[in-house]
Amino acid sequence: MRGMSHVHVYPDAPGPARPSRRAVTVSAVLGAFLVASGADVAAARTASADILLRLPAPTGPHPVGLTTWYLVDRSRRDPWDGTIPVRELVATVFYPARGVRRHPPAPQLAPVAAAVFGALAPYQHPGLPVAGVDWAATMTHAHQDAPAAPARRPVLLHSPGGGDPRGFGAGLAQDLASHGFVVVTVDHPGDALVVEFPGTTEYRGDVVRTTAFREDPRSNPATFDTMISTRIADLRFVLDQVEVLAGGGNPDATGRALPTGLARAVDPRRVGVYGHSAGGTAVAQATYDDRRMDAAIDLEGYLDHPGERPGEPGRLFPVAEYGVNRPLLLWGTDGFPDRAGMERSWQPMLAHPGGWTRRRELRDAAHWAFTDFAAFAPQLQAAGLMTADARTALVGAIEPARSVPTVRTGVREFFACHLGT
Known part of the structure; x- marks a missing residue:
């Protein structure tokens, strides 16, 4: 409710049998999107049992712990929902663990988020199956709230692609943590396809929140500008909370206990x-804005605003116009459909003197090869739940045996070079 205090209200205590708020939420969201899209569920492919998608195991010497933060920035209103007087975020922290005994592996997606993702993802990524996958069953190789290893580690913040939940960066994050980094993956509510919160509040009556986008944000300059400026502010606030943690405080707005040693x-x-x-x-732009960020990797993100009219060039972001005096890696794919548009913003960045900006290209690959879809799309194709053309459009023809280690190694070596381990 607008203008009310920021006291957090959590789900009701058990009472007489009735549909749960979570069940109602999932049904309502699924129904709304299916009706709006005219999808024929009866025509969707079904299987005798939903398949389980598997994440590749980490390759480093450290076991991995994981914890989730609910963060509240009271200095900002939510840009996508005017009834929310604060900016809420959810983040997952992956870290080297001291030990993982009696700490079970954590799922890639929280249960309700997984159900909503399964309903909505085929509309975000055409070619994904509308049925036949148990999205809630995929487990990470990170262990819930395991004690942290006792050593100061470099911190990496991760911002997923537009609409993507933070969970689809789990494979890379857990691998980085196994090699000695603390990785904080951030959901951007209202932008992400679905975010699951730990409870309701007086101004948000559901535990899940779905995306506000109904079109490609790049097609609307005002939407794109709001999306990027919001993400930058989100990242800077999360870094503030990392500093709170390092100073002995607890960033979690619920006061949830932190893993030992974190x-x-x-x-x-x-x-x-x-x-x-x-x-x-x-x-990339956050690194230009915030001196606390020492190095950055842009995995196929534009460095300019969209033009006011289709086909028109837009103005460069300041990072591309003026450059940055910290290491920045631009990493793209040869299968990106708007290569000319990307070059328009990347070339000015690369032209700045000093050698701070470098670039790489992943061959035989497409845009989402930098996410967990690199491992999942071939599994879906092998199960008959995704066509070869849809798999190629999503991640390219590259096999995960090549794409996954290439991306993991490239990201890890870049940050190890510039931050140490």
Whole structure:
């Protein structure tokens, strides 16, 4: 409710049997999108049992812990919903663990978020199956709230692609953590396809929130500008909370207990940022704006605003116009459909003197090869749930045996070079 205090109200205590708020939410969201899209559920492919998608295991020497933060920035209103007087965020922290005994592996997506994702993802990514996948069953190789290893580690912030939930960067994040980094993956509510919160509040009556986007944000300059500026502010606020943690405080707005040793595991003097697509745009500009960010990787994100009319060039972001005096890697794919548009913004960035900006290209690949879809799309194709053409459009023809280690190694070596481990 608008204008009310910021006291958090959590789901009702058990009472007489009735449909749960979560069940109603999922049904309502699924129904609304299916009706709006005219989808024929009866025509969707079904299987005797939903398949389980698997994430590749981490390759580093450290076991991995994981914890989730609910963060509230009371200095900002939500840009996508005028009834929310604060900016709420949810983040997952992956970190090297001291041990993982009696700490179970954590799922890639929270249960309700997984159900909503399964309903909505085929409309965000045409070619994904409308049925036949148990999205809630995919587990990470990170263990819930395991004690952190006792050493200061570089911190990496991750911003996912436009509409993508933070969970689809879990494979890379857990691998980085296994090699000695603390990685904070951030959901951007109202932007992300679905975000699951720990409870309701007086101004948000549901535990899930779905995307506000009904079109490609790049097609609307005002929407795109709001998306990127919001993500930059989100990242800077999350970094503020990392500093709170390093100072012995608890960033979680619910006061949820932190894993043992986590406050002593972060080094806020060594910070890197990486992001995919819109997340790549945001981390590059955030590095220009915030001196605390020491190095950045833009995984195929534009560095200019969209033009006011289709086909018109837009103005460059300041990071591309003026350059930055910290390491920045621009990493794209050969299968990106708007290569000319990307070049328009990347070439000015690369032309700045000093050698701070470099570029790479992933061959035989497409845009989402930088996400967990790199591993999932071939599994879906093998199960008959995705066509070869749809798989190629999503991640390219590249096999995960090549794409996954190439991206993992490239990101890890870049940050190890500039931040240490």
